[in-house]
Amino acid sequence: MKVRFIACVVAVPLALPMYSQTVEIDWASKKLTSQPAQIQSNTNVQIDVNNVNDVLYTYSISTQSSPIQIDDFAQIASAFKSAGQAAAGKGEAATCNVNEFLTSVKALLDAENAVLNLPTTGQGCSATAPCSVSLADTKTAWAKVPPLLDTAKSKQADSQQLCSVEEYKPAYASSQSAFDQAASIGTLLNSSVHVAQARTALKPDYTTTVEVDEFWKGKATNKGQMSVTLSNSNTRLTLSAGALFSQLQNRTYTSTPKPNSSGTGTTNVLTVTGTSRYSPLALALLNYEVPFASNDYVGLAISTGPVLRFGTASSASSFGYFAGISGHLYHRFYISPGFNLGQFADNPPGLIAGSVIPSGIGTPTPINRWTWRFGFSLTYRTKDFSSLGLTATTSTKSNTAPAAPAAPAAPAGGGAGVKQ
Numbered sequence: 001m002k003v004r005f006i007a008c009v010v011a012v013p014l015a016l017p018m019y020s021q022t023v024e025i026d027w028a029s030k031k032l033t034s035q036p037a038q039i040q041s042n043t044n045v046q047i048d049v050n051n052v053n054d055v056l057y058t059y060s061i062s063t064q065s066s067p068i069q070i071d072d073f074a075q076i077a078s079a080f081k082s083a084g085q086a087a088a089g090k091g092e093a094a095t096c097n098v099n100e101f102l103t104s105v106k107a108l109l110d111a112e113n114a115v116l117n118l119p120t121t122g123q124g125c126s127a128t129a130p131c132s133v134s135l136a137d138t139k140t141a142w143a144k145v146p147p148l149l150d151t152a153k154s155k156q157a158d159s160q161q162l163c164s165v166e167e168y169k170p171a172y173a174s175s176q177s178a179f180d181q182a183a184s185i186g187t188l189l190n191s192s193v194h195v196a197q198a199r200t201a202l203k204p205d206y207t208t209t210v211e212v213d214e215f216w217k218g219k220a221t222n223k224g225q226m227s228v229t230l231s232n233s234n235t236r237l238t239l240s241a242g243a244l245f246s247q248l249q250n251r252t253y254t255s256t257p258k259p260n261s262s263g264t265g266t267t268n269v270l271t272v273t274g275t276s277r278y279s280p281l282a283l284a285l286l287n288y289e290v291p292f293a294s295n296d297y298v299g300l301a302i303s304t305g306p307v308l309r310f311g312t313a314s315s316a317s318s319f320g321y322f323a324g325i326s327g328h329l330y331h332r333f334y335i336s337p338g339f340n341l342g343q344f345a346d347n348p349p350g351l352i353a354g355s356v357i358p359s360g361i362g363t364p365t366p367i368n369r370w371t372w373r374f375g376f377s378l379t380y381r382t383k384d385f386s387s388l389g390l391t392a393t394t395s396t397k398s399n400t401a402p403a404a405p406a407a408p409a410a411p412a413g414g415g416a417g418v419k420q
Contacts, residue, residue, distance in 0.1 A: 022046045022047070022048055023035045023046070023047045023048065024048050024050065025047070025048065025049045025050065033050075047061050049061065098159045098163045098168050098171065100155055100158075100159070101152070101155035101156050101158070101159040101171075101175075102171060102175075104148070104151050104152040104154075104155040105152050105155075105156075105175040105178055107148050107151075107152070108145070108148040108149055108151075108152045108178050108179075108182060109178050111144050111145045111148050112145060112178065112181055112182060112185070114141070115138065115141045115142050115145065115185070116185075118133045118137070118138060118141060119131050119132070119133055119216045119221060124222075125222075127217070127219070128219060129219070129222065130216040130217075130219050130221050130222070131221060131222050131223070132214055132221040132222060132223040135189075135194060138189065139189050142185065142186070142189055145182055145185075145186065146182075146186065149179065149182045149183075149186075152175070152178070152179070153179065156172065156175065160172070196212075207229055207230060208229070208230045209227055209228070209229050209230075210227060210228050210229075210230065211225070211226070211227040212225070212226050212227070213225050235289050235294070235331050236288065236289050237286060237287065237288055237289070238287045238289075238301075238328075238331055238381055239284070239285070239286060239287070239381065239382050239383065239384065239385065240284075240285045240287055240303075240334045240379035240380055240381050240382060241282075241283065241284045241285070241379055241380065241382045241385060241387070241388060242283055242334075242377060242378050242379030242380050243280050243281065243282065243283060243377060243378055243379075244280070244281040244282070244283040244307055244322055244340060244375050244376070244377040245278040245279070245280055245281075245375055245376055245377070246278065246279055246281055246307070246320075246340040246342070246373055246374075246375035247277060247278060247279075247340075247373040247374050247375060248279065248281075248320070248340050248342045248344055248371070248373040248375070249274055249275050249276070249279060249344055250274040250279045250309065250316075250344070251272055251273070251274045251275060251316075251344060251345045251346075251366065252272075252273050252274050252315075252345065253270060253271070253272055253345065253347075253348060253363065253364060253366050254270075254271045254273070254363060255268045255269075255270065255271070255357050255362065255363045255364070256268065256269055256270075256271040267356055268356070268357040268359070269354055269355060269356055269357060270348070270351045270352070270353060270354065270355045270357055270364060271353070271354075272347075272353040278375070281307050281308065281309050281320070281340070281375075282307070282308040282309070282310060282388060283305060283306075283307050283308075283322060283377050283379060284305045284306055284308075284385045284388050285303045285304065285305040285322070285326070285334065285336065285377070285379050286303065286304055286305050287301040287302070287303045287326055287328070287334060288301055288302045288303070289301050290302065294328070296330070296331070297329070297330060298327070298328065298329055298330075299327075299328055299331075300325060300326065300327060300328070301325070301326040301327075301328055301334070302325060302326075303322075303323070303324055303325065303326040303334065303336045303338065303377075304321070304322065304323045304324075305321070305322055306319065306320070306321060306322075306388075307319070307320035307321060307322050307340055307342060308320075308388060309342075315345050315365075315366060315368060316342075316343040316344050316345045316368045317342070317343040317368070319342075320340055320341055320342030320343070321340070321341045321342075322336075322338055322339070322340050322341075322375065322377065323338050323339060323341075324336045324337050324338015324339065324375075324376075324377075325337065325338065326379075331381060332380065332381045333378075333379075333380060333381075334377070334378070334379045334380075334381075335376070335377075335378060336376060336377045336378075336379065337374075337375075337376040338374075338375065338376070338377075339372045339373065339374055339375065340372070340373050340374070340375040341370065341371075341372050342370065342371070342373070343368050343369065343370050343371075344368070344369070344371065345366035345367070345368055346366055346367045346368070346369055347366065347367070348364030348365055348366050348367065349364075349367065351364055
């Protein structure tokens with residue numbers, strides 16, 4: 001399998017990992033000077049190109065891998081010839097059954113190769129246009145192999161007792177690769193975990209596209225492609241709405257009749273209402289989490305947002321703004337002290353509460369002005385501000401991509417590879 005991660009990220013230089021095995025190349029002589037003696041499994045190696053002229057030049061190193069052509073049966077076929085010669089020239093031929101053993105190994109290899117070449121055997125499938133075969137179908141096809149493996153092992157034991165082990169040693173040695181391959185693939189198919197792995201980094205406020213492509217011997221399969229997009233939420237910004245208790249007064253002014261001092265009539269005086277120390281207002285907040293001062297349970301945020309006044313007769317604007325710092329509980333409940341910028345109706349010119357209003361003036365007109373006043377709010381997390389007539393939204397849940405099934409590796413030359 002190949003897994004490619006496509007993401008908007010900032011490139012950061014990383015230190016090369018330390019590997020226990022290296023490939024050494026001498027640039028001066030253009031020769032390979034050292035490489036691992038054996039590679040028994042996928043192994044990370046470091047390539048060192050020595051004696052380069054890095055004063056004048058820069059260098060790039062790239063690699064490309066190709067499967068080794070494995071033909072185990074070629075060795076076994078030559079053993080048939082040896083076995084035939086032994087039968088013609090030796091007295092033990094009447095009892096030595098090495099041919100029977102070699103025939104059983106050939107049957108085993110044929111069955112193994114039939115499974116490993118499944119991508120080429122379906123309708124419209126070929127080595128250049130392989131088909132995608134499910135893990136379940138592969139297991140079903142593999143069910144024929146274990147009995148043949150048991151038979152071949154039994155025939156090997158019989159032949160080793162009756163035939164010259166030394167003379168047929170090449171045949172026994174070459175057949176071992178067929179046994180090892182059967183055991184390796186059988187173990188892999190019977191595993192409860194089948195996964196192709198790669199690594200990447202997901203960043204807040206970014207979307208990451210993950211593309212998975214399936215290959216067989218370097219060729220893309222007909223139905224082995226998929227891609228998903230990860231949209232991960234975060235708590236850097238949350239929305240909350242609730243009530244602000246502000247010291248900004250919601251004053252209204254009326255002309256109210258009051259008995260005069262002589263008791264002969266009434267005099268109009270200025271009456272002021274809405275002078276409570278705190279007034280409730282509707283509030284919508286954008287809460288920006290303070291780095292290193294928050295966790296999933298409690299924390300701090302910088303909070304700002306619009307303030308709305310409902311159901312008022314005041315001549316001042318019903319719109320205002322709030323800025324403060326918030327303490328949150330589970331990113332769901334916010335307590336936010338801060339300052340409210342808003343407009344309020346100040347006293348009419350020359351008048352205060354209780355002042356006599358000269359006749360003929362009617363209700364005096366207040367002077368509207370903007371000011372900052374302290375306030376504190378209690379708000380609750382919300383996904384949008386639609387209930388307040390606003391449209392800002394943030395994501396409140398994370399989409400998790402389903403894990404793509406990994407195709408089983410084919411030890412005999414095909415198989416899955418992972419690239420990042």
